[in-house]
Every structure is written in structure tokens, then in C-alpha cells.
Amino acid sequence: MEYMTAGESHGEQMTGIIMGIPAGLEIDVDKINLALSIRQNSYGRGKRQKIENDEVRIVSGIRGGITLGSPISVVVENKDHKNWLGIMETNSENIRYGERYASKVVTCPRPGHADLVGGMKYGHRDLRNVLERSSARETVLKVAIGSICEQLLRELKIDLIGYVTQVGNIKIKTSEKMSVGDIRERINDNDLRIIDKSKISEIHKLITQTKRKGDTLGGKVRVLVENLPVGLGNYTSWEKKLDVRLAGAVMGVNAIKGVSFGDGFDIVGHFGSEVMDEITYKPSGGYTRKTNHLGGIEGGMTNGMPLIVDAALKPIPTLRKPLETIDIETRKRAKASIERADITVVAPASLIVENVIAIELVRTILETFESSNLSRLKVEVENYRNYISRY
Numbered sequence: 001m002e003y004m005t006a007g008e009s010h011g012e013q014m015t016g017i018i019m020g021i022p023a024g025l026e027i028d029v030d031k032i033n034l035a036l037s038i039r040q041n042s043y044g045r046g047k048r049q050k051i052e053n054d055e056v057r058i059v060s061g062i063r064g065g066i067t068l069g070s071p072i073s074v075v076v077e078n079k080d081h082k083n084w085l086g087i088m089e090t091n092s093e094n095i096r097y098g099e100r101y102a103s104k105v106v107t108c109p110r111p112g113h114a115d116l117v118g119g120m121k122y123g124h125r126d127l128r129n130v131l132e133r134s135s136a137r138e139t140v141l142k143v144a145i146g147s148i149c150e151q152l153l154r155e156l157k158i159d160l161i162g163y164v165t166q167v168g169n170i171k172i173k174t175s176e177k178m179s180v181g182d183i184r185e186r187i188n189d190n191d192l193r194i195i196d197k198s199k200i201s202e203i204h205k206l207i208t209q210t211k212r213k214g215d216t217l218g219g220k221v222r223v224l225v226e227n228l229p230v231g232l233g234n235y236t237s238w239e240k241k242l243d244v245r246l247a248g249a250v251m252g253v254n255a256i257k258g259v260s261f262g263d264g265f266d267i268v269g270h271f272g273s274e275v276m277d278e279i280t281y282k283p284s285g286g287y288t289r290k291t292n293h294l295g296g297i298e299g300g301m302t303n304g305m306p307l308i309v310d311a312a313l314k315p316i317p318t319l320r321k322p323l324e325t326i327d328i329e330t331r332k333r334a335k336a337s338i339e340r341a342d343i344t345v346v347a348p349a350s351l352i353v354e355n356v357i358a359i360e361l362v363r364t365i366l367e368t369f370e371s372s373n374l375s376r377l378k379v380e381v382e383n384y385r386n387y388i389s390r391y
């Protein structure tokens, strides 16, 4: 299974193609649209989300709501496009300055965004040509495609959830004992996706204060996945290791600066005796572990314990109180360009990271088992689970 996305943030639409989804999967479009609305609505989002009302249109690969096994194309309209018509139709590199849309030409790169390096690499003198595609608007497609993958995972009895564990310097306690269902019950999808409601007003206050100061915030998210078959991934070749793929996919989400599994970087201060998960066996369920410090992965393969992935998100680079930069036209000191921006996106990021993990899990499952047809795939996975339980 592979996927590709295309689209500029203020262009007509975002387009995604996903290849390799088995035939016979019933797609619930309402579920995709629900995920898209969760990605949009959270405290700390900017004004763009008041313009957009993301809804997916599936334009190929399904018939009567059921997948055909052929490439699936998904489209999400950019409602904001109509407000940018002249700007998106005219490349300011041709019209140069003083003309109608010159005020929208970006020449003062924002520290932390792709502007300067993207401009240097591609030879753009209007950095809008970089920001249009480097924008996290692209994540709307990661969620649309991820949501299709989550529907496939549910058919295989695999469930997952992403939630927020830190906003700025405020940490939200996590509990290793909570199941995906427990977490889903606790988090509020239209707010911060945190499991401890007592922290909500403190975090809202922090976000509001930060906004007033013209500044931005980062944070941390966690994704928990349950009931993965043992042995997904591969130890025989580094690039086939599941943690390699997951880490790459998570790092591919805008503003993510780090990924870890299980106890993550905290593991280094411990003795091996404290953090290697001891093996036990029960005739009824087969092999299991007493603990899950390693987050469900050993040797690049799932070991049957819940998969736990943490990701760190940097603060949003565009500041209303802009940082110092250099104007690429004058090469003189200047203030970074101010675009309308989010204050923090930790909550949407928890959903986006959940979705890219769903995509990579599906990709690995479809490589592992014969996958042209969903019914056969389900039988194969079930037979494999039975074999594993008898090992």
C-alpha cells in the first residue's frame, strides 16, 4: 500500500491517492468527516479553521461505498481558495513588485518554517511558493487517508487512539493501565484531547496568555494501539523494522521534532533489570509480558503488548510578534513575515500522528498477508493469530 498527496494550502483542493487497499472494505464517509472536523476544532487554532469546513469527496476506487481494490482518490476542497484567487493564479515571480498582489509576496522568511531553505533550494524569490506546500494543510489528507486505514484496522480488531500529554510546560499525567476505550471515553475531541479534565482551564489560560503575547506553544502527544498481531515488522533488514517506519511517518508530520517508544528517552537512566519486560506464558493466551517499558516493540517487531508511541511537537513558527530575519530582496535585517497562524496544534497533532501510525500499520499488514480481498485478509490474520497463540 502506498499513498501520495498533492495540493497547495490556498489552491483549489487537496488531493490524495491511496493504492493497495483490499477490495470489499465498506467505507464510512461520515467517520472520515468526523475525523476531519476533529482535526480542525481545538483550542489554540487560528482563523483559517473558521473558513474551512473540511469534507472528503471520494472520487475513485469505491462503488456503492465499497472498495474495489483499485486506487482510491480523495479530495478535500480549500474553501479559502476563493479568497486567494488572484494571488494563486498569478506567480509574483513573473509580475515582480508594485503590481496588484505585491503585498502578498513573501520575502522575509520565518525562522522555523521552510521559507528560507525552500526558497534557496528551489530558487524561489517569492517564498509563498514554498509556504503553500510546506503548510500543514497537507495533514487534512493524512487524516482522510488515515481514517480509511483505521476502518480497515477495525475490521482486523485493531484499535488505536492519539491524545495530548503536554501543552507548553503543562504535563498531563498518563496512565499505563488505561485501554484505548478508556482514553476515548475521557478525551474531548472538540477541545484538547487530554485525559485529565482538571487541567483544561489551566491549559486554556496558558494558550490565551500566549496568544496575547503574540507567541506560540508546542507539546507532546501519545498514541496507543491495541491488539496488534505479534511479529508485525521485521528484524532481518533495518528498513523493514516497524519502529523505523513509524518513526519516519511521525517525523513526516509538520512540526514534529522527536519520536520515542514506550518509556522512550527516560529509559536511559535505568538498569536493564528495571526496564526489560519479563516474559510469561499462559496456556490460554500464550506468551505475554509483565510490563511494557519497551512500548510493544522488540527487534523492530510488535511483541503483542500495546504499542506506545510518543511524539514531541515544536511551537508554531509563525509569531504575531515576529522574530528577526533577513529580507531576501534587500538582505537587510527585518521582521519575519506575519501570516495568519495557529497558536498551538497539539490536539490536532495527536489525531494526525494517530492517523499516520494507522497508515503505516496498514501498510505493514498488507505486505505481510495476502491482501487483495478483505474477507481473505481477515481469515489470514485470524489464522496467523491462532498459530501465534499455539507457538
Ligand SMILES: Cc1cc2nc3c(=O)[nH]c(=O)nc-3n(C[C@H](O)[C@H](O)[C@H](O)COP(=O)(O)O)c2cc1C
Binding pocket: 046, 112, 113, 114, 134, 135, 136, 139, 253, 254, 255, 256, 314, 316, 317, 318, 340, 341, 342, 345, 348, 349, 352
Ligand atoms: C496541524 C498543524 C497546523 C500548523 N499550523 C501552523 C501555522 O498556522 N503556522 C505555522 O507557522 N506553522 C504551522 N504548523 C507547523 C508548520 O507547518 C511547520 O513547522 C513547517 O512546515 C516546518 O516544518 P517542520 O516544523 O516539520 O520542520 C502547523 C503544523 C501542524 C501539524
Ligand SMILES: C=C(O[C@@H]1CC(C(=O)O)=C[C@@H](OP(=O)(O)O)[C@H]1O)C(=O)O
Binding pocket: 009, 046, 047, 048, 049, 052, 134, 135, 136, 137, 139, 140, 254, 339, 340, 341, 342
Ligand atoms: C490550513 C491549515 O493549517 C495551516 C497550516 C499552516 C502552516 O504553515 O503549516 C499555516 C496556516 O495557514 P493559513 O495562513 O492559511 O491560515 C494554518 O492555517 C489546516 O490545518 O487546515
